Amino acid sequence: MFEPGGGAVRVRGDMAAVRIDARRTTIADVLSALNAAFDMSYRSSIVLDEEINGTYAGSLRRVISRVLDGYNYVIKQDDAKLAVIIFGRRGERAVPVAMPVDPFHPLRERRRPRLLGTDSSHG
Numbered sequence: 001m002f003e004p005g006g007g008a009v010r011v012r013g014d015m016a017a018v019r020i021d022a023r024r025t026t027i028a029d030v031l032s033a034l035n036a037a038f039d040m041s042y043r044s045s046i047v048l049d050e051e052i053n054g055t056y057a058g059s060l061r062r063v064i065s066r067v068l069d070g071y072n073y074v075i076k077q078d079d080a081k082l083a084v085i086i087f088g089r090r091g092e093r094a095v096p097v098a099m100p101v102d103p104f105h106p107l108r109e110r111r112r113p114r115l116l117g118t119d120s121s122h123g
Contacts, residue, residue, distance in 0.1 A: 007051070009033040015060040015080070020067075022052050030067050031084065034060070044086035 007025025011018065011033050018038075022030050028048035034040055038060060056063045061075060064084060072087040 011037040018056075018058065018060050018063045020056045020063055022054055022056070022067075024051060024053060026051055027067060031064075034064070038082070040082040040084065042084040042086065046086065046088050048086065 007029060008021075008023045009025050009030050010021040013019050015038055018034075020030060020033070026049050028044075030052065031042045031048065035042060040060070052067065056066050058066070060082065064075060064082075068084075068086065070090055072090055074085050074087075076083045076085070
């Protein structure tokens, strides 16, 4: 049993059938307990201090999705190891992140430069 800051998290089972009992603990503590039990990793751009209580059962992915209900996140899998990345709460304004612009991305609308003397509006 993992007992952080007054709460308690109990993790049983394997990746296919996990059972978590969470009592007066935070989402971060639950994810830490899962990390210890299943060698998964997580990273968050926000503090995960919301208190949760309850029993969660199912596959590891299903349990994570229930614990993170109301958050925007992705789960990546390399072989048997999961990595969870939490971006924020659903409905919160996203913080812009500087992304490199790929001018050759097929889904990006590209404006074609007009050549001088090829304007068809001057008939």
